[in-house]
Amino acid sequence: MQKIRVQIGSDVPNKSRVVYVFSFIGLHSGVKFELTEENGDILYGKRKDTSKEAKVIIPCDYSLLEGNSSPETRTIEDIPVLHKDIVPGDKLLEKHESSIRFTYDPVAIIFYLISRIEEVKSTETDTHGRFISTNSVLHPSGFLNEPVVDYHLNTVKRALKDMSFELDDRKTPMAILTHDVDQPIRSIKGSFRLLFEGEKDLKSRVNSLTDTIGRKIKTEDNPFWNFGSFTTAEAGYGFKSAFFFTAPYYRTKYDPKYNVNGYNFRMKIAELTAKGFEVGLHGSYNSVIDGDKLTKEKEKLENTGVNVYGNRSHYLRFEVAGGYRKIQSANLKYDSSLGYSDTIGYRCGTGLPFYPYDFGTEKAIPILEIPLIVMDGALIPNREIEEVNEILDNLVDTALRLNGAVTFLWHLRTAYDIDYPGWFDVYKRLLKKLSENGFDVLKPSSLAESYMNLAGELGYHDFIFE
Numbered sequence: 001m002q003k004i005r006v007q008i009g010s011d012v013p014n015k016s017r018v019v020y021v022f023s024f025i026g027l028h029s030g031v032k033f034e035l036t037e038e039n040g041d042i043l044y045g046k047r048k049d050t051s052k053e054a055k056v057i058i059p060c061d062y063s064l065l066e067g068n069s070s071p072e073t074r075t076i077e078d079i080p081v082l083h084k085d086i087v088p089g090d091k092l093l094e095k096h097e098s099s100i101r102f103t104y105d106p107v108a109i110i111f112y113l114i115s116r117i118e119e120v121k122s123t124e125t126d127t128h129g130r131f132i133s134t135n136s137v138l139h140p141s142g143f144l145n146e147p148v149v150d151y152h153l154n155t156v157k158r159a160l161k162d163m164s165f166e167l168d169d170r171k172t173p174m175a176i177l178t179h180d181v182d183q184p185i186r187s188i189k190g191s192f193r194l195l196f197e198g199e200k201d202l203k204s205r206v207n208s209l210t211d212t213i214g215r216k217i218k219t220e221d222n223p224f225w226n227f228g229s230f231t232t233a234e235a236g237y238g239f240k241s242a243f244f245f246t247a248p249y250y251r252t253k254y255d256p257k258y259n260v261n262g263y264n265f266r267m268k269i270a271e272l273t274a275k276g277f278e279v280g281l282h283g284s285y286n287s288v289i290d291g292d293k294l295t296k297e298k299e300k301l302e303n304t305g306v307n308v309y310g311n312r313s314h315y316l317r318f319e320v321a322g323g324y325r326k327i328q329s330a331n332l333k334y335d336s337s338l339g340y341s342d343t344i345g346y347r348c349g350t351g352l353p354f355y356p357y358d359f360g361t362e363k364a365i366p367i368l369e370i371p372l373i374v375m376d377g378a379l380i381p382n383r384e385i386e387e388v389n390e391i392l393d394n395l396v397d398t399a400l401r402l403n404g405a406v407t408f409l410w411h412l413r414t415a416y417d418i419d420y421p422g423w424f425d426v427y428k429r430l431l432k433k434l435s436e437n438g439f440d441v442l443k444p445s446s447l448a449e450s451y452m453n454l455a456g457e458l459g460y461h462d463f464i465f466e
């Protein structure tokens with residue numbers, strides 16, 4: 001295993017943030033970074049610092065690392081760059097005889113985006129208390145759909161390779177398939193209500209009502225009970241996905257109405273896990289905000305006889321500053337709530353998993369965040385199916401090119417074609433594309449386990465965790 005010594009300049013204000021980012025880079029390049037007081041292979045610090053020994057020199061953008069103010073954005077060599085103190089040159093890297101010098105600070109960019117410092121500092125939220133996508137620094141420049149972090153991770157990796165360091169990095173892009181079980185049953189009462197209130201045309205509303213009643217009479221599966229449609233389509237490519245179920249004790253009007261302890265649910269959960277699919281917790285509307293709700297919900301879901309390893313919050317209602325502590329108290333291993341409900345894209349600047357940063361302790365929390373990139377409801381409405389497919393193709397192609405990761409969320413009900421025409425076809429096409437391009441499709445719990453092991457092997461547990 002390659003060890004690379006990093007020297008952090010004495011002038012750098014917040015060393016633990018730099019250490020945190022190097023561990024992120026290390027995890028995604030199979031490198032063990034170690035700190036050294038002098039003569040590192042990498043020197044991170046003042047721009048004018050010179051070192052005879054350092055092979056890679058990275059200047060520190062203090063303001064960006066401290067998150068003091070909104071950074072500026074620009075594109076250099078086709079790569080989206082954030083900066084504040086240091087104005088990057090026309091080229092990202094300057095190659096010298098025996099060293100490479102960055103003209104900008106990729107470490108601070110990665111920190112700024114994955115630490116979610118802009119969310120921690122933001123006081124403005126939407127009506128559900130969520131960070132607003134248009135407030136992201138990535139939004140105005142159109143960078144939300146670009147994995148900005150991945151570009152800079154790769155730039156650092158390339159510089160290390162050019163300087164003959166050996167990386168032991170992952171060779172295939174990753175995809176994570178997930179389903180939130182919000183509305184697994186289209187009730188007859190609800191179907192009547194939709195007959196008068198639905199957004200669809202009348203013919204379609206009548207169709208789904210008669211179909212829902214007809215299936216009930218014939219004791220067929222309810223139109224929204226689509227576990228089999230998803231698992232069959234995925235299993236066709238050898239893929240396994242995760243289904244997130246809610247188990248609230250106190251329901252708000254926003255929470256799903258089913259009881260996970262009902263016979264049908266317990267049977268289905270047992271069947272899914274027996275077939276190798278994952279069952280996770282869909283934390284209720286207030287779960288990550290309020291008291292020990294999340295812990296109790298996890299216990300309730302586990303009472304159906306399943307081991308639960310991760311959370312995705314309902315409504316993607318998540319608070320970066322306190323949410324991970326709730327997840328940790330509930331003894332969960334990962335979260336996958338950091339996406340936007342109104343748009344697709346890279347809320348954290350990456351689809352790659354990472355350990356969240358705690359600004360209270362200036363350390364990482366040993367919970368893997370697996371950022372959500374594409375949610376069906378944020379992608380498909382108000383778009384032609386052709387355009388939807390094109391967006392997905394671009395996203396998958398970018399992940400393929402950068403060796404990234406993409407997490408997808410298709411709700412259970414959307415395989416009902418009368419209500420959601422074309423949505424399931426889009427999903428099936430996506431599965432095919434992932435398979436054809438050799439994506440490694442992983443269950444989120446497997447990802448969480450393998451990264452925790454990798455962090456241990458590379459010596460990062462003591463390095464970043466409190």
Ligand SMILES: [Zn+2]
Nearest residue numbers: 180182314315
């Ligand atoms: Zn939900």
